[in-house]
Amino acid sequence: MADYKLIGKPYETADLVAKATGRAKYAEDFRADGMLFAKLLVSPMPHGRVRSIDTSAAEAMPGVEAILTADDLPAADAPNETSLTNEPKYEGEPILAVAAVDETTAADAIEAIRVDMEPLPFAVDPLDSLRPGGPDARLDGNTMINRELATVKWNNVDWAAIDNGELPTDGEISEEWEVGDVEAGLAEADMVLDEVLFHQSMGHQPMETRTAMAYWQNGKCYLHVSTQSTLRTHGFAARGIGIAPEDLVLVSEYCGGGFGSKIFGFIQMNIPALLSQKAGKPVMMRITRQDEHFIGRARPGLQGRVRIGFRRDGRITAMDMFAVQDNGPYGQSGDFVVWPDMASLMYMPLSHRFRGISVYTNTPPRSPQRAPGGLQAVSMFAPLMQKAARQLDIDPLELIRINAPAGQAKIGRPDENGQQGNVTSAFVAEIADLAEQDLDWPAMRARSGRRNGSKVTGVGVALSSFNAGAWGMDGLLTIRPDGKVYIQQGIGNLGTESVFDTARVAMEVLQTDWEQAEVIWGDTSKHLPWSTVQAGSTTTWAHTRANQAAGEDAKRKLQEIAARDLGGSADDYDVADGRVFRRGARSTGLSFAQAAQRAIELGGRYDGHELPEDINAVTVGAATALAGLGLMGVAKDNYAVGGRVISHAIGIAEVEVDLETGAVELKDYRVATDVGTVINPRTLAAQLHGGGIQGFSAALAQKWVYDRRWGLQVSKRFYANRPPTFLDVPHEQPLQWAAQDKPDPFSPVGAKGVGETAEGAGSGAVLCAIADALGDGYFNRTPLMTDMILTKLENLPPAFSRLAAHV
Amino acid sequence: MAVIRDMMPAFELFQPTTTDEALGLLDEYRERAWVLAGGLDSFDWLKDRVKRPAAVVDLGGVEALRAIRPAGGGLEIGAMATLREVSRSPDVRERYALLADAAEIVASPQIRNQGTLGGNLAQDTRCWYYRDGWNCYRAGGTICYADTPTAMNREHCILGASRCVAVNPSDTAPALVALDGELEIHSSGGTRVVAAEDFFVGPDVDIMRMTVLEPGDLLTAVRLPDTWAGARFYFEKSRDRQVWDFALAAVASAAKITNGTVEDIRIVVNGVAPTPLRLRASEDAVRGRQLNDEVAARAGEAAVQGVRPLNHNGFKVALLRNLVMRAVRGGEA
Amino acid sequence: MELFEWGSNPWGQETLVRISWDLLYLAFWGGIAFILFHVVYAIVWLPKLARANGGGEAEAGGASVPARILRHTSAARFFHWVMAAAMIALLITGFFPIVGIQFPWVTIHWISGVLLTISILYHIVHATFFLDFWSIWILPADLREAWQRVRHQMGQEAGAIRKHGKYPLDHKLYHLAVTIAGLAVIGTGIVMMARIDGALWPRNPYLLSDATWGLMYVLHGFGSVLFVTLTLTHIYFAIRPEKLWITRSMIFGYVDRDRYLEHHDPQRWVVSRDSTEG
């Protein structure tokens, strides 16, 4: 590990005090004079057509100021959604919005509106829609094939088998690829697992429900919104409102969680803007928890079948994956495509095939959710890896090692030439060693099967790999005459703190104290550079690189200015501690303040009046606005791209399962990770454990439940969805973690993202631990709850098919 | 008319400071009034606009209803004592640990700080169909949506259902019945004292209520007689996660054991029937016998005689049997 | 006052739930009002009429008529009382909880319903094949005579009025009303068993559409509240002094010759010697 000044050191982030003291302003904390409040009228049925709307009673109510319906909005191209609709395709889909002087009045107004609706056919379980004669969730089809809407029915499939919980693989699908010869691989295997699998759909459930407040001034719209990204939300929001990006100012300094559901803000954020336009007053729209259940996005469920061939030595010869994805009613979810990609990397099968189809259902719209497809892969396959380890009599951690990716390992779907891509790095064997040595897997494993009254101990281990980087973004900073370094960040502040962590790289390059930095974020009027989305675990990789580039640019300019003023060549100068100085003669130099002043005087590329050719137009705009304020560091990330960036984690978990009550108690969880260089150990730990905790609840508790007769969700209360809580996590002692902390060779800093990788490690490890406790407790279904465990322990007839969705 | 949820409509809020003042208001508004204790059940109903009282009578300011004090050899706990106060009270801990344990395991620490014993006992069922405002029997309709071919009823009844299959969700209720507690109810017409066992009402008798409380009634206190003080207690609650979760099934028992022989025992379960259910057959299987695993197993079997599981809750039969068995066996929950 | 109670289904569509319970009170107080009216009528009007008609004399020529005439066979009486018991049980279990007297009523209610259904089936078979089937139904002649009686009561010339056959028109009307209400509650009641637990088949509230269920409950409701009125008035007439001989016949089976000759036309209700035997 390089000897860093800032990188790898814990520090106090700029937002910490504000958050801890409640001074931080989230979208709903903003107020404006005369502000109205908006409420939504949502669909009471899973699929229907609005025949007529009678708003007269509502409009006659004092305090009701504007009503917005789908007719006020431009239509979207199928299969995309609009923020209001006349043909709702899921319960809870917004039909119209009312703005009134307060929320009470707005809600009363909603109640006074009459909407006459014609119910349309609906499907909540994808398999129902594939059944011959089965309902379609959309009037224009039930799936997409080659980017076209299509209707697929499985006419020649053995439906009796499906009703029996089997999943034949001869139904029509839309996606297919193969590497090597899977049938041959299976044939040569010494052992083949052939399993039916189910992964639930689950809502994102961020703490902060989506919220937006908008007002107009001099033709410009000001939007305060709960969003993960900032810069990348801006264009999307402008399009939704129907204005040019330059006419929109978007403010989002804090976001109370998104997990992928607010990457670009959210589709309904244009509602307050348009209502505000109509009413001529600011409008605040706070989405209630109940509405959040529906419009708040969800992870697509998968109904799958897999055959995995193992050699006696544990090496995987073949993996044959088949999946039906629960797509919700709109768009096209990518989870089922990422699912085999991640499996291909984590298990390195010698041959690999994927077949799948994504089916529309009248359940909430889907979006990426922390490790989309990746979590599903780990939750579904880690227990099978353990099952194989058991049958082959191999330590499950060893089985991970045997099949582990290393170096620039191949990954995923092959291109037209049959070539797979590769990753930049994979230190999986190394983190297996960490799990073994630092986290003491052998000691944990020794406790497997230990009895304590009616309780039995189980231990589990799982590898999780997921995307961890994007590239090609821009970095932008100015060193100003006040001596401070202003680092512009277009990514959002989602609580991961990468908005600050990645800015530290610029200061690292400048070898200057963090206290001298000012991070500018969260407001598009503050001139933010082209950035990645605050999602996909991309920011660490993308913006350590971009800020490295900007930092280097600034450093170079400092050196040049010093050389110009103090003689010698630029290379004779170094930068540290807020100064540029002559190597070997520290007192000869300029402070940042002086250099900034000089840069302004010099103009041109020094103060941003001349900009690099290759930066994004957005960055050009931002830099132009900042030109003349000081010495500008601005550059595009042109560092080498070595492949797909993936980080890895191995989780180990210990549980106690009570054989009389089916209760599962998580006793311990530890995680070892390969995220390249550690930027900030505190935020890394938070992600490792936060992600792990989210994984526990995906494995053990979180779900939604539908009554199929009505196509309505019955688990609408927050508690009935069972998102994770603190007390479900072992909290007597701090959870342990270990990072490999070796730089990825393809980035100057070598830091990869972690947020998503962390989740699968938690869920996979816990599922394996339960299976271990029960001896042979493989359920192939999540969430794994008390009823399922007791049903198995007591040999009861199952209450539902193992493929049944939304139970 | 369109439906909107999660937004409390306007109502008249009253904040009396004495019981009499509260009773006066309840008498004035009758079925149009809503008693507000900690609000954790109440606010759900109000926010979802499913129940629409004209007046809300907030008992938060009635100090007299919060006291926990010895009374007649036993203990009297004011209805407005919070669950935390109940579980931390040394008087309750020492002599009626069963109730303390039950109160300690309700929901989450935040909810226990706010929720009251009276509210916990008087709370409505959590059947998700009913709570979402579906027009079921309990809401005055003619159907139970939780017992249909497509119903999702994992959390519902296996015993004692009558048309409605919702369960009583209270954790403190079975403890109180096991302790043979009594409830003091005031109304403008006078005061009555009801045995805990008779406080809860099943749908066979009244499908629209969970308790004997009628409009105008105020639950003022819970009384614990000394009959079971210091007995051998057992409380266990099965739930899907450690916090914020209602019981899939809960068992509370109080036993008097001399030289390994069960002199007397009360076993009460909740989460499996519309009311907390005293399991007399299980008690009979144990009473007078030497305590051993076989007797415990027999008590468990007796508990599940006559069960009628629904489509999704067959597991509760095994759960109930095992919980009762464990309660008889005793030891750490 | 409302006629119906409306609710909404889970999709927010308005559906018929049942009749409004206002109708229960209407039926009850309507029955009471009718009784009061009749009491007054009986006190004020009937004696006047009787005087005008010279009193109901027993017709001569009844020598061949036995002293006791069997009006209701023991089987018919048995049916009547079983049915009455079932009906009372149904009314109590059905309506007491609505008016606030609460107890576990559902099981008694449906078992009584089953009993009622069986007794009615029995009655249908019995009356069709073993009794004088037509004697209870309203025939064209009944209507003609009814018109005659009305005119007579209003003091108009109406010609000679024939006496009744076995059942006078008011009995026939009552029977008709009971038949209609009874079929409504039984038919719907049987279907409603699909909604309760405790029955022999798996519970399925989705057997019918919301609208059809609404109709079932409404018919059941109408039938039942009608029974409130019918039962009240029935009991009232049963205990009226001038009708006690009929009530007695429902207990003991017989009417005596004088009553028979006073109220009935022997040609229309032909009694033979053997009809004196039970």
Ligand SMILES: Cc1cc2nc3c(=O)[nH]c(=O)nc-3n(C[C@H](O)[C@H](O)[C@H](O)COP(=O)(O)OP(=O)(O)OC[C@H]3O[C@@H](n4cnc5c(N)ncnc54)[C@H](O)[C@@H]3O)c2cc1C
């Ligand atoms: C997320 C969540 C999880 C929960 N989990 C559990 C759990 O695991 N176990 C459990 O037992 N409970 C649980 N609860 C329920 C909660 O503990 C109870 O709802 C709460 O204790 C009710 O008490 P309260 O003081 O908030 O009463 P309120 O909500 O104010 O009142 C509840 C009801 O009782 C009536 N009432 C209250 N006091 C009186 C009185 N003195 N006289 C007459 N009527 C009165 C009210 O009118 C109302 O109908 C949970 C609740 C939530 C929101």
